[in-house]
Amino acid sequence: MSAAAGPTSKGRQRRTELLDAAERVLTGSGGAELTLRAVAEEAGVRLGHLQYYFPARSALLSALLDRILASSLERVTALTVAHTHGTDREALLDAVLSDHDDPRLVLLFTEAWALAAHDEEAAAAVRAFYDQYVTHVAAFLRDQAPDLSEAEARHRAEVFVMLMEGSALFRSGLTGRRTAGTDARLRSTALALLGGAVHR
Incomplete structure (x- = not known):
């Protein structure tokens, strides 16, 4: 019987241990x-x-x-379901920025991006993750500000995700360093994206 046919509890544990080893490599x-x-x-x-x-x-x-992305998506989902968890935009931003303080998580995503650059299957998985990430943030925005159109919420969500993912490289120390001044500007920009006002 193959492992995929019906893994036992012991088999699931062994699979987890092997994926842990793969993550360390x-x-x-x-x-x-x-x-x-x-x-x-x-x-x-x-x-x-x-x-x-x-x-x-x-x-x-x-x-x-799948494991790396599913774990992150679970966190995003929990944070962005505002009506269930009472999340406000400050809390959402704080939680997302706190991920930048986890060197292991930043490194995992950096390696996932590198894999996606050379492997179409990896790229498809990463694209699907970010599509869902953006969808959850857009839903959060519309929950906070029902006057936002779906298109506007989606655009803001995309820019918010771009901003958060790019800033992770700098704030984590991989490609730059964080300062009080840049963190303050980052927060104000991100909060403006998450705000409810529609500027025309």
Whole structure:
């Protein structure tokens, strides 16, 4: 019986452990070094054992990206359902910016972007994630300001997501450094995007 046919609790645990090992290889060495052999060595298992769960590198990559993106999307979903969680725009912004303080998370996304640049399957997964991210933020905007058109909410949401993702590289220290002045301007710009006023 294959692992995909009906994994047991032990099988799910082993799959999680293998994905943990793959994540360590990805963040420690980069996507180019994410090979089945490297992951098997990191996990301390035989290559054949890893291939029982992930027969090819593409299957491993797909599962790893799904896990990274699904976890982040869960956070976005919880934050943006304003009528359920009472989230306001300050709380939403604080939560999104707090992700920039997690070096592991920023590195995971940096590697996911790098993988997407060279692998169409990875690119499709990343695009689908950001489409859902934008959709949730747009819904949050319309919940906060029902006078916003769907198109305007979508445009603002797209720019907000662009701003947050790009600023992660600077605020995390990967490509720049944060300062009080730039953080203040970032916050005011992001809050304006999340605000309810329609400027014509």
